[in-house]
Amino acid sequence: MNVITVENLSFRYRRAAEYSLRDVSFEARKGELLGVIGPSGSGKSTLCLTLNGIIPRSIKGEFSGDVVIRDPRTGEEYNTRETPVSRLSTVIGLVLQNPESQLFNMTVEEEIAFGLENLGLERNEILRRLRWVLEVTGLRGLEREFPPNLSGGQQQRLAIASVLAMEPAVLVLDEPTSQLDPVGRREVLGLISLLRKEHGMTVILVEHHTDYILRFADRVLVMDGGHVIMEGTPRELAEEVETLKKLGIKLPPSLEISHELRKRGVIKAPALTEEELLSWTGHP
Numbered sequence: 001m002n003v004i005t006v007e008n009l010s011f012r013y014r015r016a017a018e019y020s021l022r023d024v025s026f027e028a029r030k031g032e033l034l035g036v037i038g039p040s041g042s043g044k045s046t047l048c049l050t051l052n053g054i055i056p057r058s059i060k061g062e063f064s065g066d067v068v069i070r071d072p073r074t075g076e077e078y079n080t081r082e083t084p085v086s087r088l089s090t091v092i093g094l095v096l097q098n099p100e101s102q103l104f105n106m107t108v109e110e111e112i113a114f115g116l117e118n119l120g121l122e123r124n125e126i127l128r129r130l131r132w133v134l135e136v137t138g139l140r141g142l143e144r145e146f147p148p149n150l151s152g153g154q155q156q157r158l159a160i161a162s163v164l165a166m167e168p169a170v171l172v173l174d175e176p177t178s179q180l181d182p183v184g185r186r187e188v189l190g191l192i193s194l195l196r197k198e199h200g201m202t203v204i205l206v207e208h209h210t211d212y213i214l215r216f217a218d219r220v221l222v223m224d225g226g227h228v229i230m231e232g233t234p235r236e237l238a239e240e241v242e243t244l245k246k247l248g249i250k251l252p253p254s255l256e257i258s259h260e261l262r263k264r265g266v267i268k269a270p271a272l273t274e275e276e277l278l279s280w281t282g283h284p
């Protein structure tokens, strides 16, 4: 079942000379991890903003095409053009690059409860959701902390917790680890894997670090100049190393090395992970 259907989507920001998205079409299926990669300025963040309706509902411009979100739990469909962002946020949640830009309450608990109070939920339901997201994001015990005092990884997990509290079926994350150190990065990517595996969430992940995408994504969109120029499984993408490198996309060393070894006839296929590379070169 498709939870996201994007058809012939084009968007130009007000006063911008060029279109930031050009005739983009793709689908995301229930439970899938769809990776989005591409050089800086290729339209990845703009695409994220169209998925939960911020574009065109709050950020205006020249918008054409359709973005339809289907709630897999009810089967209901929402065209982002006609649906308020507050309604969409209970189906599709957006997490941005910089956690600080999403955190503005005095405590972790208040940060998570904020959106829930705005939904007009009963106290018991707010407490139930609060307990659940604190547990799943590993933030239990930090309820009374002042968010700016948390580590980068904890802050980003808190930003994810506030979005998860709305109980969306789809999570869109726009470079959620780009501001984090390696420990924070591992924490956040670990949480994303958990949300998919144990909670069946559909995840759209924009990520500069292609190692995670190539290892875990079901499918990947490659963007350039506002277009989706390639779409495929990590395995299919691994056949396009030259094109990806020309775009300036940083690939994991295992893929680059295996690509070179393959050109020299040492191995037959590109390796997506270090483990694959080691086993294919006879070093398990």
Ligand SMILES: Nc1ncnc2c1ncn2[C@@H]1O[C@H](COP(=O)(O)OP(=O)(O)OP(=O)(O)O)[C@@H](O)[C@H]1O
Residues within 6 Å of the ligand: 013, 014, 016, 019, 020, 038, 039, 040, 041, 042, 043, 044, 045, 046, 047
């Ligand atoms: N608010 C805005 N107003 C006008 N143009 C914008 C705005 N935001 C982005 N753009 C332009 O839209 C294009 C796509 O930008 P976008 O931020 O979506 O790319 P990106 O792939 O996410 O880049 P990055 O990896 O650097 O975050 C760029 O040319 C950018 O300058």
